[in-house]
Amino acid sequence: MRNASQEGHFEAGLALIRAGRYFDAHEELELAWRAAAPQERDFYQGLVHVAVAWYQHGRGRRIGFERQLEKAARRLAPYAPEHRGVDVTSVLAQVEAARDAATRELEPVRL
Numbered sequence: 001m002r003n004a005s006q007e008g009h010f011e012a013g014l015a016l017i018r019a020g021r022y023f024d025a026h027e028e029l030e031l032a033w034r035a036a037a038p039q040e041r042d043f044y045q046g047l048v049h050v051a052v053a054w055y056q057h058g059r060g061r062r063i064g065f066e067r068q069l070e071k072a073a074r075r076l077a078p079y080a081p082e083h084r085g086v087d088v089t090s091v092l093a094q095v096e097a098a099r100d101a102a103t104r105e106l107e108p109v110r111l
Contacts, residue, residue, distance in 0.1 A: 006035040010084070013047065022055035043083055046075030050091065053098070062102060069099045 009032040016025035026048055033044035053068035073095050080088040 003035065006032050009035070010044070013051070014086070017047075017051055017054075020054075022051045022058065026051040026055060040084075042075040043079045046072050046079070047086075049075060050095065053095075057098075057102075066099060066102055069095050069102075073099075 009028045013025045013027075013029035013032060016022070016028060029044060029048045029051060033041055033048055036044050049068045049072035053065050053072060056064035056068055073092055076088050076092055076095075079086075080092060082088055
């Protein structure tokens with residue numbers, strides 16, 4: 001069972017991701033993750049990885065971006081299709097699309 005503080009950090013983290021404030025989202029979600037019951041820690045950690053991925057993307061760090069997306073997919077997959085009001089299936093599809101786009105974006109020109 002979640003406590004009010006954990007719920008507050010979770011909701012704040014989701015709102016910050018939606019607002020594009022990825023570093024701040026990561027901070028809030030990490031607090032929710034640390035307070036989570038063991039069976040839910042991967043869910044929260046997966047969301048942390050999503051936030052960190054987009055933070056890395058904003059800093060132009062492709063490898064960090066891709067690695068965080070991989071970690072997010074691995075952690076979140078067991079919680080699909082939905083968990084705690086989050087459409088995990090949709091998040092996973094977005095993560096996969098971002099991974100594909102990052103790979104295509106930086107492929108060398110083939111002559």
